[in-house]
Amino acid sequence: MLNIKNKLVALVIVLASLxxxxxxxxxxxKEIIGYYAGWQQYKRGGVFHxxxxxxxxxxxxxxxxxxxxxxxxxxxxxxxxxxxxxxGQIDWTQPPKEDGTYHYVPYSNMIDLAHSKGTKVMxxxxxxxxxxxxxxxxxxxxxxxxxxxxCIRMIKEYNFDGIDIDWEFPGATPGNGTVQKENDKENFTLxxxxxxxxxxxxxxxTGKYYLLTAAFHTVPYLAAEIDWKEISQTLxxxxxxxxxxxxxxxxxxxxxxxxxxxxxxxPRVNQSAGFKLLTETYGVPAEKIVLGIGFYGRTMTGCKxxxxxxxxxxxxxxxxxxxxxxxxxxxHDILLRMSNFERKWDDKAKVxxxxxxxxxxxxxxxxxxxxxxxxxxxxxxxxxxxxxWDIENDIVETKPGSGQILASPLIDKINEVFDNGSRCHEx
Numbered sequence: 001m002l003n004i005k006n007k008l009v010a011l012v013i014v015l016a017s018l019x020x021x022x023x024x025x026x027x028x029x030k031e032i033i034g035y036y037a038g039w040q041q042y043k044r045g046g047v048f049h050x051x052x053x054x055x056x057x058x059x060x061x062x063x064x065x066x067x068x069x070x071x072x073x074x075x076x077x078x079x080x081x082x083x084x085x086x087x088g089q090i091d092w093t094q095p096p097k098e099d100g101t102y103h104y105v106p107y108s109n110m111i112d113l114a115h116s117k118g119t120k121v122m123x124x125x126x127x128x129x130x131x132x133x134x135x136x137x138x139x140x141x142x143x144x145x146x147x148x149x150x151c152i153r154m155i156k157e158y159n160f161d162g163i164d165i166d167w168e169f170p171g172a173t174p175g176n177g178t179v180q181k182e183n184d185k186e187n188f189t190l191x192x193x194x195x196x197x198x199x200x201x202x203x204x205x206t207g208k209y210y211l212l213t214a215a216f217h218t219v220p221y222l223a224a225e226i227d228w229k230e231i232s233q234t235l236x237x238x239x240x241x242x243x244x245x246x247x248x249x250x251x252x253x254x255x256x257x258x259x260x261x262x263x264x265x266x267p268r269v270n271q272s273a274g275f276k277l278l279t280e281t282y283g284v285p286a287e288k289i290v291l292g293i294g295f296y297g298r299t300m301t302g303c304k305x306x307x308x309x310x311x312x313x314x315x316x317x318x319x320x321x322x323x324x325x326x327x328x329x330x331x332h333d334i335l336l337r338m339s340n341f342e343r344k345w346d347d348k349a350k351v352x353x354x355x356x357x358x359x360x361x362x363x364x365x366x367x368x369x370x371x372x373x374x375x376x377x378x379x380x381x382x383x384x385x386x387x388x389w390d391i392e393n394d395i396v397e398t399k400p401g402s403g404q405i406l407a408s409p410l411i412d413k414i415n416e417v418f419d420n421g422s423r424c425h426e427x
Contacts, residue, residue: 031385067130072147118425162211171225218274242292297365330393
């Protein structure tokens with residue numbers, strides 16, 4: 001009897017140990033949230049088509065971008081292209097429906113393909129060019145309610161797993177079509193709560209939980225326009241830009257996405273300072289913060305005295321070397337033109353940069369080494385994970401125009417550091 005009792009005790013200990021290991025492993029899963037920009041489907045010979053992608057490299061994809069109109073109704077900027085991604089391949093064997101819409105081949109759309117690999121897909125609304133109407137929608141209770149209902153309509157129509165709001169930016173000075181209102185801060189909070197309530201009501205009908213996230217810039221003057229106490233309780237994740245810190249708008253060359261403060265420029269404008277601001281000043285839980293990693297770079301030309309870091313420049317970007325992206329090159333474009341530059345490393349900011357050999361051009365970008373530093377920063381600081389803009393920028397072809405994927409080195413490095421494994425797609 002004693003022997004049986006000892007065996008039972010031993011079994012309980014083993015089971016407890018296994019459960020502990022499983023729980024620990026689960027807790028270590030990091031979100032890898034990638035923006036899936038619908039317009040990229042038209043580029044590079046269709047290499048970005050959903051059938052070509054390995055969705056297991058991401059835990060969540062944000063389909064970008066739809067937007068609210070002035071009444072809060074959600075509209076898509078490219079109905080033809082967006083539906084080819086979100087509904088799939090058109091079934092040309094069947095005639096169009098009476099309303100003029102098409103039949104689509106089952107399970108050929110991006111959402112079904114992602115779901116088959118355990119990856120969630122959210123609808124992202126806004127962005128730099130489509131945030132125009134957020135202030136007026138958020139300012140009107142009737143429009144806020146309509147907009148929240150529209151979010152549910154999109155979830156029902158396309159089977160999204162949640163909503164991501166990219167209002168760029170509440171409280172910012174007017175620009176790029178966005179008109180600032182004095183009460184943006186309060187209205188943004190009210191709008192997000194309205195969406196959260198609508199999602200929760202929909203959960204009661206379906207039994208499925210729907211995520212709500214939003215993107216923010218952590219530079220101090222923009223961070224001050226958010227009610228972080230309320231927002232951090234309302235959102236599942238606080239997605240933080242980890243890029244667009246410096247660019248051609250600054251008087252001297254500097255890094256697009258420094259992890260730490262570079263030798264020049266505002267020392268508060270970098271990823272680690274932004275993380276510290278949110279966690280220590282505003283009390284946002286680290287486990288809710290998703291830190292951005294850019295798969296693109298920024299250029300500056302006409303550097304005084306030749307290309308260099310922290311030197312005066314013309315205020316112009318290098319459209320001649322990088323015409324495809326109007327001087328804001330993707331990582332795969334940078335790789336193609338590396339022979340034109342000399343690579344340098346800023347050990348203070350923990351990011352690389354390029355200096356033109358025969359051209360007066362400066363390029364700030366991220367490579368696998370800097371991405372590894374950033375991924376480890378996320379691990380070391382118990383942040384929720386990373387946010388990628390955007391996933392097409394990391395896709396390297398076997399040769400330009402081939403439409404065949406050779407590698408995706410930046411996202412592969414992130415997965416290597418996070419070591420999520422298949423368990424993080426089974427949650």
